[in-house]
Amino acid sequence: xxxxxxxxxxDGGYVHGYSGRETRRLGEQANALVELLxxxxxxxxxxxxxxxxxxxxxxxxxxxxxSPGVRLTALDVSRASLGRARARVESECPGASVEWRHGDxxxxxxxxxxxxxxxxxxxxxxxxDPLGALVELRRVLRPGGxxxxxxxxHGSAFFHPDSPHARAVIAHQIxxxxxxxxxxxxxxxxxxxxxxxxxxxxxxxxxTVYADRSRPGLARQFTIGTFxxxxxxxxxxxxxxxxxxxxxxxxxxxxxxRAAEKDGTFHYTFFKGTAVSPTF
Amino acid sequence: xxxxxxxxxxDGGYVHGYSGRETRRLGEQANALVELLxxxxxxxxxxxxxxxxxxxxxxxxxxxxxSPGVRLTALDVSRASLGRARARVESECPGASVEWRHGDxxxxxxxxxxxxxxxxxxxxxxxxDPLGALVELRRVLRPGGxxxxxxxxHGSAFFHPDSPHARAVIAHQIxxxxxxxxxxxxxxxxxxxxxxxxxxxxxxxxxTVYADRSRPGLARQFTIGTFxxxxxxxxxxxxxxxxxxxxxxxxxxxxxxRAAEKDGTFHYTFFKGTAVSPTF
Numbered sequence: 383x384x385x386x387x388x389x390x391x392x393d394g395g396y397v398h399g400y401s402g403r404e405t406r407r408l409g410e411q412a413n414a415l416v417e418l419l420x421x422x423x424x425x426x427x428x429x430x431x432x433x434x435x436x437x438x439x440x441x442x443x444x445x446x447x448x449s450p451g452v453r454l455t456a457l458d459v460s461r462a463s464l465g466r467a468r469a470r471v472e473s474e475c476p477g478a479s480v481e482w483r484h485g486d487x488x489x490x491x492x493x494x495x496x497x498x499x500x501x502x503x504x505x506x507x508x509x510x511d512p513l514g515a516l517v518e519l520r521r522v523l524r525p526g527g528x529x530x531x532x533x534x535x536h537g538s539a540f541f542h543p544d545s546p547h548a549r550a551v552i553a554h555q556i557x558x559x560x561x562x563x564x565x566x567x568x569x570x571x572x573x574x575x576x577x578x579x580x581x582x583x584x585x586x587x588x589x590t591v592y593a594d595r596s597r598p599g600l601a602r603q604f605t606i607g608t609f610x611x612x613x614x615x616x617x618x619x620x621x622x623x624x625x626x627x628x629x630x631x632x633x634x635x636x637x638x639x640r641a642a643e644k645d646g647t648f649h650y651t652f653f654k655g656t657a658v659s660p661t662f
Numbered sequence: 663x664x665x666x667x668x669x670x671x672x673d674g675g676y677v678h679g680y681s682g683r684e685t686r687r688l689g690e691q692a693n694a695l696v697e698l699l700x701x702x703x704x705x706x707x708x709x710x711x712x713x714x715x716x717x718x719x720x721x722x723x724x725x726x727x728x729s730p731g732v733r734l735t736a737l738d739v740s741r742a743s744l745g746r747a748r749a750r751v752e753s754e755c756p757g758a759s760v761e762w763r764h765g766d767x768x769x770x771x772x773x774x775x776x777x778x779x780x781x782x783x784x785x786x787x788x789x790x791d792p793l794g795a796l797v798e799l800r801r802v803l804r805p806g807g808x809x810x811x812x813x814x815x816h817g818s819a820f821f822h823p824d825s826p827h828a829r830a831v832i833a834h835q836i837x838x839x840x841x842x843x844x845x846x847x848x849x850x851x852x853x854x855x856x857x858x859x860x861x862x863x864x865x866x867x868x869x870t871v872y873a874d875r876s877r878p879g880l881a882r883q884f885t886i887g888t889f890x891x892x893x894x895x896x897x898x899x900x901x902x903x904x905x906x907x908x909x910x911x912x913x914x915x916x917x918x919x920r921a922a923e924k925d926g927t928f929h930y931t932f933f934k935g936t937a938v939s940p941t942f
Contacts, residue, residue: 535820538929540850541850544847567824570821573876574822577925590870590931595857596866646854647850651931
């Protein structure tokens with residue numbers, strides 16, 4: 383879910399209005415989503431931290447903001463993404479110390495035990511071999527170092543009003559991600575994967591986003607700007623693959639957006655796992 | 663989900679063992695589930711509380727234990743359930759002051775404004791007209807009185823290893839409940855229902871149960887003893903309705919139980935809503 387912290391403005395009328403009070407509320411709730419994912423993750427100044435799979439830097443800016451003074455290495459397999467991440471961090475967090483590295487989780491360009499902490503957010507979902515990646519990440523962690531893994535699980539998405547069309551577009555997104563070797567349902571596997579990769583003290587907590595009329599900022603930011611936008615992004619692929627028709631697809635997306643209206647609700651659960659590299 | 667606080671012992675071997683330490687841990691986690699649902703619900707001594715739909719008293723014992731000195735009225739449409747609830751409370755909470763009343767949520771045997779608080783847990787899911795019931799409950803609340811509603815949502819159930827057979831038995835349970843006019847997916851509707859029924863200050867929070875190897879008590883109590891037991895209870899109905907075969911059904915139940923094993927995970931979300939009866 384790479385768009386999780388990009389907040390697209392709704393392209394239609396927004397049922398909850400745009401008053402000054404409302405704007406402040408939306409801002410607070412945008413921060414609430416970052417807090418939901420990053421709460422509990424703060425690294426000591428001077429510690430060596432690897433962000434594995436930084437993508438376009440959506441989480442990198444929060445990592446360096448919340449852990450001032452860390453020595454962050456941000457790695458991604460895409461040079462284009464690395465360039466965008468670097469520009470974003472230089473713009474939003476001038477002065478942050480980040481080393482940008484191109485590399486692959488199947489074979490990291492670092493010696494054993496090079497890091498005190500590893501952070502990986504919305505990365506395992508894209509990998510053919512998430513277990514192998516976690517084992518390789520354990521290699522570059524010093525004994526006693528920690529790993530933090532955050533993943534979503536599209537099986538946790540449900541909403542009111544319920545809609546078979548909306549459920550279908552989510553199912554198509556899951557199918558397309560699986561076709562590339564990924565797993566949009568990986569959240570439920572975070573604990574078994576960390577344990578199988580040989581980590582100690584594995585602890586996984588669900589972190590649930592629930593939006594209703596009392597939380598209009600979350601409905602706008604998450605239901606529309608994050609989840610629906612992410613699913614909507616695979617429209618052409620889904621149609622080309624013969625999974626759906628343009629009309630059915632658009633109906634499903636419209637029904638997802640419907641859940642962000644005043645009497646709608648939307649539920650999604652992320653899983654945040656932490657674990658320790660064995661000391662023996 | 664009437665069985666939510668009944669903890670059936672597993673009928674097969676329990677992967678996490680039965681050591682004394684383990685037994686304490688299980689007990690703590692059983693308490694954790696009660697805490698998950700009842701946290702934040704405490705009524706002042708002397709206040710008039712209606713438990714609407716007390717069933718066999720599964721929640722009644724926690725209500726009177728956690729709010730000593732309340733004047734509780736427990737109502738149910740089933741005289742048989744009322745008898746079991748009374749026996750349970752007299753056994754587990756001797757000395758508690760409870761008035762037992764037979765009655766129907768479509769027309770309550772109480773005058774307007776008779777109560778300071780209403781509590782209803784796993785009730786709306788069984789009603790043909792949950793909105794009408796909430797309106798009638800508002801009638802018997804004094805202005806400024808509070809209502810607390812707790813419901814599950816079977817759409818929130820997912821697990822590892824995933825299994826189409828297990829998903830099918832859950833879907834059949836949802837279908838059978840719908841055939842009686844109920845809604846096993848009502849959790850997502852708690853906020854819209856409370857708002858439509860005319861309450862103020864509606865606030866709904868998801869309360870998520872997540873079980874993995876680090877929480878063996880929850881796997882035993884909730885995955886097996888509550889959720890799987892509840893679904894398993896409709897086996898004969900599902901087969902008689904032609905929804906499934908005995909073999910397919912048993913495979914689905916076995917796969918649900920599989921999620922409680924060491925490398926399995928299970929996720930379920932309850933919704934707890936509170937609201938206030940308007941003062942004007």
